[in-house]
Amino acid sequence: MLRKTYENIDSIGRAILTIEAKDAHNKELAEVIYPNGQKAFAQVIALNGSKVTLQLFGGGFGVSTDCKIRFLGHPVQVGFSDQMLGRVYSGNGQPIDGGPQLVSDMIRVAGPSINPVKRLIPKNMIRTGVPMIDVFNTLVRSQKIPIFARAGEPYNRLLANIATQTDADVIIIGGVGLKYDEYHYFKERIEDAGSKSKTIMFVHTHRDSIVEGLMVPDLALAVGEQFALQGKNVFVLLSDMTQWSDYLRQVANAQDQIPANQGYPGDLYSQLASRYEKAADIEGSGSLTILGVTTMDDVTHPVPDNTGYITEGQFFMKDGYLELFGSLSRLKQQVNNKTRDDHRSIMNAMARLLSEAEERVKAQKFGSVKDDYSLRLLDYRKTFQKELMDPFRYLELEDALDLCWEILATHFKKEEVGLSSDLVESYWPNKEDFKILKIQNA
């Protein structure tokens, strides 16, 4: 069917264009045709009488009033096929790795959510080899969980580690606002880990327009969801959702929307939720797990704050360590009673002692900590940080649990740790028999 082109562009902004047109559909994809024949994508985001508002995938720079707009008769779609594995795509779904364009089925982007009754209660642990995750905040298949960290923390390294150290069938990386070296790093890590053949990347770097950046999570999740429906266990990595929210804010602002908090649009929560909620363990099918990154300075900032209400916990990274306090896995209760019989108890005991130690750290500043028990608590805190909080130390869960016992035995008497006598009997190690904690033993 021949589609009409429109020439009467009304206004051009940084990311938005308005035009007089008829028969445009809400959310329809369109082409901006430049006088020299070049093309760029745009999408209808609002209609008002004959005025159509479009969001420009390539940004408004360079668009002129003699450009033409052609509506394409379909919404935003993305290709889907097994051959996408190993490939790299931009935020408008085009390959950017120099490889050939694929002819594949087109699937819809940002479709409706799955009926909750098709969801399974998540109950499969994902072993990551990171002690702070496996022992203290267990990751569960189909969980949606971000890393909260300051910009500059090694969160992308952790993200890549987790993805490649686990048994995911498909890894989809959605990079939003990546620096070029971060993009390069992801690519290298995936190749080094031998995971390239099960990975698809959708990448938006700082040189690309923000609208493309906005599209990345939707493309990554739409493709991920298809793989999950085919029975695969899919990992989607989204870095960094704070930048994504910032782009959202810019576009909302360009549309003269009334801002809610700190300039962010009032629907920030719904926008984030409709992406994160794609995570699901689907009855009779596969699963989709989302690991995100939310860069932040302060957890009460609108982006981490709204994210925290949506996701199933968060991993809090600070000064290169994965923190115990501030991190949370809401789904860990579903799985950590099925690992080893001491898992839950030792997790709680270690946390309780560490929280006692944190109290002493505060008190220490007043010079009021002098008793032996408090001093041992402070030593315990140091060992804990050194042995367990390093996000890049790889330990099997069982070894990590043994290490926990060894740390307790180094600093405490049996009756001080508040664990049941049965567990202490079966697990309390002698200092000579330490398997993991070598340094203290020597």
Add this chain to the structure above:
Amino acid sequence: MEKAKGKVISVNESLVGVENTKGAVMNGEVAYIVLEDGKRLKAEVIDVKPGKRVFLQVFEDTSWMKIGDEVEFTGLPLSVRLGPGILGTVTDGLQNPLYELVKKEWFLERGMVVAPLDESKKWHFTPKVKTGDTVSGASVLGTVPEKMFEHKIFVPFSLTEDYIVESIVSEGDYTITDTIAVIKDGKGQTKSLNMTFDWPVKQPMPFHKRSVPKETLPTGMRILDALFPIAYGGTACSPGPFGAGKTVLQHSIAKHSRADVVIIAACGERAGEAVEVFKDFPELIDPRTGKSLMDRTYIVGNTSSMPVAAREASVYLATAVGEYYRKQGLDVLILADSTSRWAQALRETSGRKEEIPGPEAFPMYISTLISAFYDRAGVEILPNGQKSSLSIIGTVSPAGGNFDEPVTQATLLSTGAFLGLSRELSDARKYPAIDRLDSNSKYPSLISEEEVKYLKDVLKEGKSIASNLLLMGERGITNEAYIAYQKSELLDAVFLQQNSFHDVDGVTNPERLRIMFDLIKYIIDAPLHIETKDDIRSHFNFLRQAFLDWNYLKLDDPKFEKQKTKIINLVKQKANVKENV
């Protein structure tokens, strides 16, 4: 009367402008927008403007709508279908049963229509009126058994005049669409009635006679039942930052509270949490009835990724159903999680309508809407003198965990109990992380007023000593102060804290609460003679461990009394040290 019509003139996400081309429109009526593929999207009129312009908020995704799409107005406000068959089901915010929708599509495609109540199921109807009787709105025509209740079939509440029963079916099995009675008004007009009727969700059902909430609604949570109780017919709010345990608290109350019917309005929250409820509850047996927990539960699941405009509808839907079961003579509890998401939905729509925003861009009328919502809770005295109630506990998710924001503040003004959740407590793993000193309730507790004050005094003193301890260390305070501090910590650890995930500790019935309170009071009141701080700490460590072990024993376990004696002996040993010397 012919229905009004219109055409779409603007589309901005869920807000659609319509030109009213024919007939009259009513604010609040339901309209359908017909897309070019024939799909009909449900919407509600939220504003009527000059120039025959009307604003609709659309309950579904507005993709592929275009200027000129036909709009059909229904003339009817957004309503809920009331009748037998609601209990045990899960619906979305517009009363579409999710288990029925999934038979058509795995995904929540828009425009799908399913009957809100099962129309094929037969109910055993027993008539309570006979031909010639006079009836009017809310008269009982008969009853059908629904789960463990006798479900009354009413004359629709909207019929206020007197009617004569022309015919009534005999006892037997009927579906909800079968005519069970024909009634005639004074002018000779007849009406056929079946077992259901519709009620506008936003209109509060009038109370027959209203009374005040003054009886404790036991929740099985010690900190609530003892310190910050909820009452039958009362209202409470639990604001808190994310991760402080709002949802675990709500689920625990849903499982253990002594209400007849529990309605969970999952409004704009995680789908996974609603799934946990409706997949777990059918497996769990309610010890008080011996039936599945799901039998007394109705879930409205409008989760965060579902269309935003339906969030408001979901809260009202839950409330109207709650009022209906209150009319049935039952004690109903609504758990709304979270009212902030509803407020945010209103904010989104208000912003698109370009209304002048109030604080944090929430609409100016937000506080009025919140107060009116909580006012639908209450104790009702039914025509037969029976007392029934509707209680509402709403969670609030304040931005940044800061309670000084419009939704929390409006909610505090409208509710009778305030359960403030604290990040500090949840970080220290002190669950439920309800602030022990800042929370409050105006309802009566399961323990006496003096006893409540006693507990609060112990906690207050403990807190003030804790700050001295931080400044001056253990050596900087007296043994007496250190003991008082340890007692308050013990009270917190073994009585106020509760392990929701434990079968026994997770729920404390009123009888056990009394036993526990008496023992903890005994420990706190008992004299204690220990010389060093190390020994004091160690003594309380032993006491805490023994008490926690006791908490994990069932009331009828033979070890229960033995463990209690063990705790008492621990206390006695140290009380008597001086005399033995």
